[in-house]
Amino acid sequence: MGFWDRFLKIDRRWVFLxxxxxxxxxxxxxxxxxxxxxxxxxxxxxxxxxMEGEDKAVFLSFxxxxxxxxxxxxxxxxxxxxxxxxxxxxxxxxxxxxxxVGMAKMAIDMAKTDFPDIKYGRDYVFxxxxxxxxxxxxxxxxxxxxxxxxxxxxxxxxxxxxTMSIDNYExxxxxxxxSGGDIPTWWxxxxxxxxxxxxxxxxxxxxxxxxxxxLQTGQFVGMLGGLKGAAEYEELLVRNGIPTGRRTATIGMxxxxxxxxxxxxxxxxxxIGYFYVRRRERRA
Amino acid sequence: xxxxxxxxxAFIMGFVMMIQYFIPHPMSQKFYKIMVQQxxxxxxxxxxxxxxxxxxxxxxxxxxRRKEGWWASVVAFVGVFLMLLSGFGDRIPGAxxxxxxxxxxxxxxxxxxxxxxQATMFSLLAFFIASAAFRAFKARTxxxxxxxxxxxxxxxxxxxLGASLWKGLxxxxxxxxMYPNMAAQRxxxxxxxxxxxxxxxxxxxxxxxxxLGGD
Amino acid sequence: xxxSTNPWVWIAAILTLAIYSFLYKDNPFYKFAEHLFMGLxxxxxxxxxxxxxxxxxxxxxxxxxxxxxxxxxxxxxxLGLLSLGIFSRRYSWLIKYPLAxxxxxxxxxxxxxxxxxxxxxxxxxxxxxxxxxxxxxxxISNIIMFIGVITTxxxxxxxxxxxxxxxxxARVGIVYxxxxxxxxxxxTVMARISLLIGRMQFLLHDWLGIIK
Numbered sequence: 223m224g225f226w227d228r229f230l231k232i233d234r235r236w237v238f239l240x241x242x243x244x245x246x247x248x249x250x251x252x253x254x255x256x257x258x259x260x261x262x263x264x265x266x267x268x269x270x271x272x273m274e275g276e277d278k279a280v281f282l283s284f285x286x287x288x289x290x291x292x293x294x295x296x297x298x299x300x301x302x303x304x305x306x307x308x309x310x311x312x313x314x315x316x317x318x319x320x321x322x323v324g325m326a327k328m329a330i331d332m333a334k335t336d337f338p339d340i341k342y343g344r345d346y347v348f349x350x351x352x353x354x355x356x357x358x359x360x361x362x363x364x365x366x367x368x369x370x371x372x373x374x375x376x377x378x379x380x381x382x383x384x385t386m387s388i389d390n391y392e393x394x395x396x397x398x399x400x401s402g403g404d405i406p407t408w409w410x411x412x413x414x415x416x417x418x419x420x421x422x423x424x425x426x427x428x429x430x431x432x433x434x435x436x437l438q439t440g441q442f443v444g445m446l447g448g449l450k451g452a453a454e455y456e457e458l459l460v461r462n463g464i465p466t467g468r469r470t471a472t473i474g475m476x477x478x479x480x481x482x483x484x485x486x487x488x489x490x491x492x493x494i495g496y497f498y499v500r501r502r503e504r505r506a
Numbered sequence: 507x508x509x510x511x512x513x514x515x516a517f518i519m520g521f522v523m524m525i526q527y528f529i530p531h532p533m534s535q536k537f538y539k540i541m542v543q544q545x546x547x548x549x550x551x552x553x554x555x556x557x558x559x560x561x562x563x564x565x566x567x568x569x570x571r572r573k574e575g576w577w578a579s580v581v582a583f584v585g586v587f588l589m590l591l592s593g594f595g596d597r598i599p600g601a602x603x604x605x606x607x608x609x610x611x612x613x614x615x616x617x618x619x620x621x622x623x624q625a626t627m628f629s630l631l632a633f634f635i636a637s638a639a640f641r642a643f644k645a646r647t648x649x650x651x652x653x654x655x656x657x658x659x660x661x662x663x664x665x666x667l668g669a670s671l672w673k674g675l676x677x678x679x680x681x682x683x684m685y686p687n688m689a690a691q692r693x694x695x696x697x698x699x700x701x702x703x704x705x706x707x708x709x710x711x712x713x714x715x716x717x718l719g720g721d
Numbered sequence: 722x723x724x725s726t727n728p729w730v731w732i733a734a735i736l737t738l739a740i741y742s743f744l745y746k747d748n749p750f751y752k753f754a755e756h757l758f759m760g761l762x763x764x765x766x767x768x769x770x771x772x773x774x775x776x777x778x779x780x781x782x783x784x785x786x787x788x789x790x791x792x793x794x795x796x797x798x799x800l801g802l803l804s805l806g807i808f809s810r811r812y813s814w815l816i817k818y819p820l821a822x823x824x825x826x827x828x829x830x831x832x833x834x835x836x837x838x839x840x841x842x843x844x845x846x847x848x849x850x851x852x853x854x855x856x857x858x859x860x861i862s863n864i865i866m867f868i869g870v871i872t873t874x875x876x877x878x879x880x881x882x883x884x885x886x887x888x889x890x891a892r893v894g895i896v897y898x899x900x901x902x903x904x905x906x907x908x909t910v911m912a913r914i915s916l917l918i919g920r921m922q923f924l925l926h927d928w929l930g931i932i933k
Contacts, residue, residue, distance in 0.1 A: 719816075
């Protein structure tokens with residue numbers, strides 16, 4: 223058996239080990255590569271930034287579970303920090319699935335550490351889970367108080383200053399939906415098309431490529447795609463002097479670079495091996 | 507009655523909710539508000555029993571019949587019990603409630619057990635995609651070659667290393683995503699959109715009945 | 722190195738390593754962790770449903786509300802309770818009523834907005850407008866986009882054989898589809914690796930404290 227035959231039949235556990243090394247080494251020894259900002263991220267950042275001083279809120283929906291936490295949680299933390307820094311009222315919603323509530327709570331706890339003057343009920347409100355999927359999106363368009371009744375902690379929404387004045391999409395400047403699936407398209411269909419509320423999207427890299435049509439039509443104001451999108455938003459916060467805490471997305475980009483190179487190398491080597499073996503078999 | 511009445515209900519509700527979108531009369535809007543904010547959400551609360559029933563039946567059967575790995579089903583129920591205990595136990599007044607709040611806090615169970623478990627399970631895919639990279643991703647045809655070349659360009663251009671190798675690479679990737687990729691995704695989206703609308707109409711008209719289960 | 726002294730972090734780390742043990746081979750530690758995850762998920766959803774939905778949406782309006790119309794809520798509650806028929810073989814047919822009501826309503830709600838969001842707006846975005854030709858490169862790019870949308874749609878038109886002009890158009894459509902799938906694949910690789918990076922950051926930073 224030749225080299226390429228043995229290579230193509232290598233025990234996959236060796237490949238797992240190589241991948242693990244490729245991830246760990248850049249984390250231990252960062253390369254410090256700069257982050258390049260892309261237009262979809264900049265558009266979303268600028269849109270939220272312009273809301274400073276307006277009496278409208280950002281509605282941030284955590285429509286993801288821990289399976290996509292490494293990509294989407296840093297986005298949520300970054301957007302919350304952005305709103306806290308600019309004193310933009312923000313309604314943090316635990317999402318259309320119950321697992322998102324824990325993610326939202328985690329993000330709030332991480333974001334508020336650098337903002338001691340932020341007050342619950344005035345600057346931000348945390349909404350819990352209500353079943354119904356896109357019925358909830360429609361219901362918010364009628365009344366947030368009518369949809370939820372209480373916040374996550376059990377406080378009546380008609381007693382909190384923020385939700386007393388902001389009760390539906392008319393007073394929401396943008397809905398930023400963080401999701402690993404096709405939930406952003408529901409927000410477009412039900413919140414944007416029906417109620418005219420602007421939508422921004424934070425999505426995993428798996429879904430990012432398919433959302434470009436919505437960017438082109440303007441149905442999405444902007445989009446954060448994957449860990450890179452989160453890193454770009456963190457970079458924008460830093461450039462504008464907003465505290466970011468530990469930039470988990472940016473830290474991960476070095477490892478991302480190295481592993482991508484590894485995957486490309488594996489694809490090239492795999493194809494060389496395949497064509498070599500095929501040519502040898504044809505000659506035989 | 508058992509077969510026809512549900513289909514009639516589905517038709518009436520589907521038709522009414524479809525046309526009310528076009529009727530701005532206050533009665534139509536009030537009906538919409540009641541349906542969306544109250545009735546439909548309340549009904550959907552009860553649908554959780556389907557998931558609980560499936561979970562319960564599968565694992566109880568596995569334990570009853572002592573199938574291979576039945577002990578793992580016991581662990582599953584332990585997980586349910588732990589979460590319910592932490593979620594409801596801390597409301598019990600007295601020392602027990604305080605103990606639960608301090609040592610089995612609901613947030614801690616989510617942050618340090620559920621979230622790491624789910625995140626790690628999905629992170630296994632990284633290893634498998636690397637293994638698949640050199641075993642399965644072969645440029646056998648022109649189309650496959652085009653796919654792999656595009657993937658390589660996007661993978662390089664979407665990380666800081668790509669911009670370090672060539673400053674123009676991120677712009678090339680952005681162009682690929684914004685124009686040819688967007689065009690194909692839009693074509694697929696229009697096709698899928700038409701298909702899902704057709705399926706919705708089939709449900710409303712009673713042609714599609716699989717959601718009702720068997721008779 | 723600053724190893725965490727928080728017992729919860731240790732529990733999370735041990736469960737993480739139990740899942741990763743699957744990479745070597747399937748084993749009882751992995752099975753334990755996998756089934757624990759399943760159970761925790763079910764329990765978590767149940768607790769949230771109780772406190773965030775059942776209490777404020779069902780119990781509070783009926784028990785503490787003052788509006789006389791609140792008793793109309795008993796109608797959807799009664800409909801929803803029919804779902805419990807799934808636990809009985811004799812009465813399992815009762816679940817068809819709430820399912821039919823719900824599915825009919827939500828599909829009716831989705832049809833007009835799906836048309837708007839996925840068909841009309843997308844078609845509108847494809848139409849070549851004057852603003853798309855503000856510079857030559859932008860104009861060429863938008864023509865490429867326009868051709869791509871049309872040819873991709875023709876590829877998925879299966880009511881006629883792909884011959885002649887339709888066949889040529891479908892061939893061009895395949896090129897665009899392969900470009901899109903290549904982009905999606907590249908992005909998918911990125912997504913999967915990100916998940917692993919996240920877990921490694923937890924182990925190396927939160928647990929072992931060897932990275933900043």
